[in-house]
Amino acid sequence: MSGRAGSRLNVDAVALFAAAATLICAAPALAVIGFALAPGEGARFGGPLLTNGALGTLGLTLAGGTGAIVLGAASAWLVSLCRFPGRGAFEWLLVIPLAAPSYVLAYAYSGLTWAGGPIAFPVRGFWGAAFIYAIGLYPYVYLAARAAFASQSACALEAARTLGAKPGALFFRVGLPLARPGLVAGGALALMEIAADYGAAQHFGLTTLSTAIFRAWYAHQSAHGALQIAAVLLIAALVFLVAERRARGRAGFADGGARWRTLPRYTLSPLAAAGAFVFCAGLIVLGAALPLGWLAYIAVEHTYAADITKAFFNSISLAGAGALATLVLAALIAVSARRGGAMGKFSLFAAGMGYAAPGAVLALGAFSMFGLMREFGWIGGVGVSLALVTLIWAYAARFTAAGAQPIDAGLARLSKGLDASARTLGAGPARRLWQVDLPIAAPSLAAALLILFVDILKELPATLIIRPFNFDTLAVIAYQYASDEQLELAAAPSLLIFAAGLAPILLLTRSIARGRAGSR
Amino acid sequence: MPFNLSRRTFALGASAAALAACSQQTPAAEEPNFVNLYTARHYDADRMLYAAFQEATGVEVRALSGNAEQLLERMRTEGDATEADLFVSADAGNLWRVKDAGLLQNVTSPTLEANVPTRLRDPEGAFWGFSKRARIIVYRKDAVRPEEVASFDNLADARFRGQIVMRSSSNTYQLSTLSSRIERLGAENAQAWASGVRANFARDPQGSDTDQIKAVAAGEAQASVCNHYYYLRLTRSEDPADRQVVERVGFVFPDQAGSGTHVNISGGGVARHAKRPGRAKQFLEWLVSDEAQNLLAPVNVEFPIRPEIAPAPDLAAMGAFKEEDIPLDALGRHQAEAARIFEAAGWK
Numbered sequence: 112m113s114g115r116a117g118s119r120l121n122v123d124a125v126a127l128f129a130a131a132a133t134l135i136c137a138a139p140a141l142a143v144i145g146f147a148l149a150p151g152e153g154a155r156f157g158g159p160l161l162t163n164g165a166l167g168t169l170g171l172t173l174a175g176g177t178g179a180i181v182l183g184a185a186s187a188w189l190v191s192l193c194r195f196p197g198r199g200a201f202e203w204l205l206v207i208p209l210a211a212p213s214y215v216l217a218y219a220y221s222g223l224t225w226a227g228g229p230i231a232f233p234v235r236g237f238w239g240a241a242f243i244y245a246i247g248l249y250p251y252v253y254l255a256a257r258a259a260f261a262s263q264s265a266c267a268l269e270a271a272r273t274l275g276a277k278p279g280a281l282f283f284r285v286g287l288p289l290a291r292p293g294l295v296a297g298g299a300l301a302l303m304e305i306a307a308d309y310g311a312a313q314h315f316g317l318t319t320l321s322t323a324i325f326r327a328w329y330a331h332q333s334a335h336g337a338l339q340i341a342a343v344l345l346i347a348a349l350v351f352l353v354a355e356r357r358a359r360g361r362a363g364f365a366d367g368g369a370r371w372r373t374l375p376r377y378t379l380s381p382l383a384a385a386g387a388f389v390f391c392a393g394l395i396v397l398g399a400a401l402p403l404g405w406l407a408y409i410a411v412e413h414t415y416a417a418d419i420t421k422a423f424f425n426s427i428s429l430a431g432a433g434a435l436a437t438l439v440l441a442a443l444i445a446v447s448a449r450r451g452g453a454m455g456k457f458s459l460f461a462a463g464m465g466y467a468a469p470g471a472v473l474a475l476g477a478f479s480m481f482g483l484m485r486e487f488g489w490i491g492g493v494g495v496s497l498a499l500v501t502l503i504w505a506y507a508a509r510f511t512a513a514g515a516q517p518i519d520a521g522l523a524r525l526s527k528g529l530d531a532s533a534r535t536l537g538a539g540p541a542r543r544l545w546q547v548d549l550p551i552a553a554p555s556l557a558a559a560l561l562i563l564f565v566d567i568l569k570e571l572p573a574t575l576i577i578r579p580f581n582f583d584t585l586a587v588i589a590y591q592y593a594s595d596e597q598l599e600l601a602a603a604p605s606l607l608i609f610a611a612g613l614a615p616i617l618l619l620t621r622s623i624a625r626g627r628a629g630s631r
Numbered sequence: 632m633p634f635n636l637s638r639r640t641f642a643l644g645a646s647a648a649a650l651a652a653c654s655q656q657t658p659a660a661e662e663p664n665f666v667n668l669y670t671a672r673h674y675d676a677d678r679m680l681y682a683a684f685q686e687a688t689g690v691e692v693r694a695l696s697g698n699a700e701q702l703l704e705r706m707r708t709e710g711d712a713t714e715a716d717l718f719v720s721a722d723a724g725n726l727w728r729v730k731d732a733g734l735l736q737n738v739t740s741p742t743l744e745a746n747v748p749t750r751l752r753d754p755e756g757a758f759w760g761f762s763k764r765a766r767i768i769v770y771r772k773d774a775v776r777p778e779e780v781a782s783f784d785n786l787a788d789a790r791f792r793g794q795i796v797m798r799s800s801s802n803t804y805q806l807s808t809l810s811s812r813i814e815r816l817g818a819e820n821a822q823a824w825a826s827g828v829r830a831n832f833a834r835d836p837q838g839s840d841t842d843q844i845k846a847v848a849a850g851e852a853q854a855s856v857c858n859h860y861y862y863l864r865l866t867r868s869e870d871p872a873d874r875q876v877v878e879r880v881g882f883v884f885p886d887q888a889g890s891g892t893h894v895n896i897s898g899g900g901v902a903r904h905a906k907r908p909g910r911a912k913q914f915l916e917w918l919v920s921d922e923a924q925n926l927l928a929p930v931n932v933e934f935p936i937r938p939e940i941a942p943a944p945d946l947a948a949m950g951a952f953k954e955e956d957i958p959l960d961a962l963g964r965h966q967a968e969a970a971r972i973f974e975a976a977g978w979k
Contacts (some may be wrong), residue, residue, distance in 0.1 A: 226849035329971035
């Protein structure tokens, strides 16, 4: 039999593909760091621009990130473990703000609350941006926390309850610690989204590393200086990812065996139930209904020169293709990281750091790579197909973390024993991938695919700069009108982005509900 | 050749192929009837112009709109492989930067020379204006007399302490305005002016030009600065809130007694590595033709580049004004310095 030889060949195949996937995903970010280290003008950006940008990013990730984590964890706890009117509906409604890009929320809130707007309380400046991030990004934490609460052993919670723990104590002393890995993973995504955001921070006039990158690039006319600041951001993201993994890694639990039960839910007192209802409803109103409703209100009765139908189709197909490509790469990387040692883990971080960088920077990295390849004579022209491949490459470079994180979390449920048994039975790495890893991670694969789809649908800067001629997406059209200060015209494409993202998000929520332990 | 292309597309993967199928393939023809445009302008009027050009000449305009600096960087990395024939931007400083990067070619054209005023084009013919805009001061009518804001200088007066709102200094329009001052009066003067205006801020910079006008109307400040067409758009709006803004806010073309109002152009230049330089030039020439200028005038919010073409009636009603006379490349040359001056002044 070809047993041993075949298995060794398989080892090479999976590990090799994973290494290639890592290289593909990390290359644009590594190119940015490489070009930043190359000698050139722009050394002065070690100065105030970098310092102020770093402080701004730190402040916003702390304030906005804390907000997102608190809102996400609290809402997930309420719908998972408490009983109050509307709970079932909130369970899926709470994910809705995920479909609204931060820059759309920023534009909507400035129109709603700035000078002469219908709401007199201005959402602006640092705290305004922190609010936008918290309310727009809490679903990342909610999703992760929801999944974590759902898969917690009912026994641990019931034991605590039997021992007389009050709901508050149960949340802080049992639920929260048990859900920490999920909270950290979801929080990490939210924090990196904040670091990468350019549109909202720019509109609110804040200096962050992302806005500093573009100030160096545009105002100081120094693409090299921009790359240097971007390199700082990327390296910070890498360090952050390693730290995040350590924070999560120490909290390794055996998950209490297989005795799943329906989760016990508290019936809240009328007052507490009303509070829970207002809290959850408030999140949905502030994160989606109010800003998007206002956009819908100003969007009425406008005619468009831009072909929105075509842009809608372009957006959907691009997001679909980009999400599939990124998912394959992210799955390979995540599986191999689970199996491999330090090197495998590092590949997860290297491929993931792009999530904290603005898409335009990674686009620049991808372009530079193509420039080099062209100089070496490996490729020829710059046609339509090459532009689309570059674009999908940039998506992979930017969003791998968003795909790999949920897959990795899903694989965490795979007990070491199962893998060992499969191995003892002679299954090679490829076969274990197909017959063990992927089936077990299937729900998280679906979740990752949907998150990627929505993320790419919302993506603007990389799409804007890499797309081929006569190829507009919804985000591009929204940007064109918004940058021309015609918010009433930007409103309809923005709403369509939201609408196109909504369906997958609702699917995603259902899949989580179905994946809940005890309901199988 | 088309066969080759689609074969390569398939080799690049099913997903890319699916996408390529819904966009247009590059046709291979000795006589191309299209021209590729990198454009940092994105007005609905532009789409109408492309259609009219195709109607008139049979040549299709394929546009890739985006941010000027990013399009420049894309063109740079694409090098001589680029598909871009023409670069269009709504800022002379950006056009100068593309020229400075060696990515435009000089064009000689009697049509362009006859129609584009010398001051509104590159002396060597690397870029040509086709419409222009003015930077105006807006003020709250019940708090400010127009003569108090007759000049940009006034915005730095102690009279306006805590009464000025501005947009971010990262914005190209702000940078170009300060660049023109550096060109006329030197960096020291520009620094003093920026610091003076900064000291008058009612709040940190935020939002767009339109947001500044609305802030003035809402009483957050007494004066600000914007491109003329953002004010014009509000006068065209049917929204009662916008009408109220226009009722409360007046405008002046600044510096009429002195150097003249700061003016910038929308313009274009033929790419150094254009594959269809003839088509690119044809489009530029058509843009300043009677047909295009008269077509553009009624819908355009900018002023026609040719003085003899009448702008839209409401635009003409804003009044005639004296324009600042500086070489437009100054807007590009001084831009990085302008950014440093803004930063030193603490103008975010």
